[in-house]
Amino acid sequence: MARVLAVVNQKGGVGKTTTSVNLAAGLAGKGRRVLLVDLDPQGNATMGSGIDKRNLARTVYHALLGLSEAASVRARSQSGAYDLLPANRELAGAEIELVELPNRESRLKSALAPLGAQYDYIFIDCPPSLSLLTLNALVAAEEVVIPMQCEYYALEGLTDLVGTIKRVRAHLNPRLEIAGLLRTMYDPRNTLAQHVSAQLETHFGDKVYRTLVPRNVRLAEAPSYGAPAVVWDSASKGAQAYLALAQEILARDAAQEA
Amino acid sequence: MARVLAVVNQKGGVGKTTTSVNLAAGLAGKGRRVLLVDLDPQGNATMGSGIDKRNLARTVYHALLGLSEAASVRARSQSGAYDLLPANRELAGAEIELVELPNRESRLKSALAPLGAQYDYIFIDCPPSLSLLTLNALVAAEEVVIPMQCEYYALEGLTDLVGTIKRVRAHLNPRLEIAGLLRTMYDPRNTLAQHVSAQLETHFGDKVYRTLVPRNVRLAEAPSYGAPAVVWDSASKGAQAYLALAQEILARDAAQEA
Numbered sequence: 001m002a003r004v005l006a007v008v009n010q011k012g013g014v015g016k017t018t019t020s021v022n023l024a025a026g027l028a029g030k031g032r033r034v035l036l037v038d039l040d041p042q043g044n045a046t047m048g049s050g051i052d053k054r055n056l057a058r059t060v061y062h063a064l065l066g067l068s069e070a071a072s073v074r075a076r077s078q079s080g081a082y083d084l085l086p087a088n089r090e091l092a093g094a095e096i097e098l099v100e101l102p103n104r105e106s107r108l109k110s111a112l113a114p115l116g117a118q119y120d121y122i123f124i125d126c127p128p129s130l131s132l133l134t135l136n137a138l139v140a141a142e143e144v145v146i147p148m149q150c151e152y153y154a155l156e157g158l159t160d161l162v163g164t165i166k167r168v169r170a171h172l173n174p175r176l177e178i179a180g181l182l183r184t185m186y187d188p189r190n191t192l193a194q195h196v197s198a199q200l201e202t203h204f205g206d207k208v209y210r211t212l213v214p215r216n217v218r219l220a221e222a223p224s225y226g227a228p229a230v231v232w233d234s235a236s237k238g239a240q241a242y243l244a245l246a247q248e249i250l251a252r253d254a255a256q257e258a
Numbered sequence: 259m260a261r262v263l264a265v266v267n268q269k270g271g272v273g274k275t276t277t278s279v280n281l282a283a284g285l286a287g288k289g290r291r292v293l294l295v296d297l298d299p300q301g302n303a304t305m306g307s308g309i310d311k312r313n314l315a316r317t318v319y320h321a322l323l324g325l326s327e328a329a330s331v332r333a334r335s336q337s338g339a340y341d342l343l344p345a346n347r348e349l350a351g352a353e354i355e356l357v358e359l360p361n362r363e364s365r366l367k368s369a370l371a372p373l374g375a376q377y378d379y380i381f382i383d384c385p386p387s388l389s390l391l392t393l394n395a396l397v398a399a400e401e402v403v404i405p406m407q408c409e410y411y412a413l414e415g416l417t418d419l420v421g422t423i424k425r426v427r428a429h430l431n432p433r434l435e436i437a438g439l440l441r442t443m444y445d446p447r448n449t450l451a452q453h454v455s456a457q458l459e460t461h462f463g464d465k466v467y468r469t470l471v472p473r474n475v476r477l478a479e480a481p482s483y484g485a486p487a488v489v490w491d492s493a494s495k496g497a498q499a500y501l502a503l504a505q506e507i508l509a510r511d512a513a514q515e516a
């Protein structure tokens with residue numbers, strides 16, 4: 001059965017999409033079967049995977065509302081060898097439409113259930129909020145990956161995020177665990193980043209991934225070519241970091257199963 | 259009457275809060291009467307203004323739902339000489355609670371109406387989404403300031419943002435105009451940034467502010483001291499850029515009124 005990981009942080013611009021797309025391609029490159037779910041109405045993971053979000057008849061929106069099977073909205077990434085449930089701004093309507101539906105928090109979990117056996121990993125790229133869409137991801141997932149910019153507002157927001165994860169575990173999904181916190185756009189010369197990084201290690205210990213993703217412009221350029229950086233420029237520092245992260249995740253999984 | 263400006267971009271981490279807090283303090287420093295409304299459940303503008311979001315009995319949440327007058331939830335910034343309607347994570351509940359209320363898009367406009375005569379400028383710091391909270395800001399405001407990181411995903415998101423502004427103007431608020439697009443965290447050596455910046459100038463012409471805000475770590479450090487950078491380190495490059503922007507906005511306003 002697939003390991004389902006939600007990539008979550010309500011703080012905006014911390015690298016959720018960049019992490020989702022590059023981890024999906026990185027693990028697919030190591031022979032794993034991977035599905036990436038774009039759960040953000042911005043549709044960035046969709047565009048970053050080379051799929052034009054403007055020309056889609058069916059998206060994850062239709063799977064969430066029960067209008068389509070997840071398998072029928074599924075697409076293949078242009079490069080990177082992973083599958084994708086795409087999104088576009090139509091998904092913004094789901095925030096309001098889900099409010100009145102039964103089981104509004106577990107719609108994604110039900111939609112993904114028939115696909116579980118076909119994948120080794122399912123990643124869910126979440127929008128920058130703790131709304132019904134993100135709740136759906138936290139109910140569907142067993143693990144949470146938290147990309148973290150080492151800056152004050154991102155650190156400050158962790159309390160709310162961890163509180164939400166605890167509440168979801170208590171009321172909706174007892175299996176939910178934090179898989180790890182990933183330091184992104186990390187500049188080792190920056191004393192603020194060093195300070196925040198040290199606080200993360202103090203509060204979260206082993207939950208902090210050893211892999212540090214540096215600030216690297218190739219990670220920001222790759223989306224304009226519709227490709228993950230680990231495919232488009234695999235020798236770049238940013239791509240190398242995400243390949244190392246994929247390896248770290250595989251090693252942790254192997255250790256857990258042993 | 260106050261000019262009401264919504265600081266909006268559904269793309270996360272582009273500098274909405276940094277712009278709101280530093281413009282509020284920058285204009286207050288030039289003798290204007292300024293109110294900053296934190297409309298983001300993250301409460302970053304509240305913390306960035308030196309107010310502890312965890313110890314608030316009443317916030318903008320209560321004003322939106324009609325439980326309190328806006329004047330009764332108002333606080334004073336620790337430094338920077340502006341007033342604030344604070345926010346914390348309780349506001350996240352409003353996204354769902356507003357759905358079933360009458361006039362759900364104009365609740366903020368009604369809440370701010372009694373305060374208009376007391377201020378020259380009212381800024382609304384929006385969350386990274388095009389949800390009911392942001393709609394409330396777009397209905398309450400006459401102008402929109404769009405902070406923009408010069409990167410692919412932020413550029414890509416402008417189409418949806420401009421589309422939303424047009425729909426709000428057509429159905430909910432005929433006065434709504436784009437005041438300007440602000441290039442933030444700008445690194446002139448970065449060809450991606452140069453390319454995106456050129457596209458902004460082509461598509462938006464004079465609507466692009468002449469002021470460019472450079473990437474400057476002092477802007478990221480100031481919030482940990484609960485102060486706007488224009489107060490905490492006014493000589494820094496980041497603070498100087500925001501003071502220049504305040505000047506540019508005043509000059510544009512004077513030209514319009516002439």
Ligand SMILES: Nc1ncnc2c1ncn2[C@@H]1O[C@H](COP(=O)(O)OP(=O)(O)OP(=O)(O)O)[C@@H](O)[C@H]1O
Nearest residue numbers: 012013014015016017018128185215216220270409
């Ligand atoms: N390590 C990095 N180095 C340089 N640029 C990066 C890095 N990671 C991400 N970026 C760029 O920074 C911006 C923010 O990253 P991204 O969009 O992945 O964050 P996000 O958390 O998904 O944002 P949102 O909250 O809007 O969903 C993007 O323009 C991206 O290309």
Ligand SMILES: Nc1ncnc2c1ncn2[C@@H]1O[C@H](COP(=O)(O)OP(=O)(O)OP(=O)(O)O)[C@@H](O)[C@H]1O
Nearest residue numbers: 012151270271272273274275276386443473474478
């Ligand atoms: N010009 C700049 N130079 C360096 N750092 C900056 C600059 N502007 C903002 N920052 C930092 O970048 C991060 C993102 O900025 P900010 O939080 O203001 O963006 P935002 O659009 O309000 O984010 P969100 O979408 O989460 O509301 C913050 O940690 C902030 O301190």
Ligand SMILES: [Mg+2]
Nearest residue numbers: 016017040044
């Ligand atoms: Mg994203």
Ligand SMILES: [Mg+2]
Nearest residue numbers: 274275298302
């Ligand atoms: Mg903000």
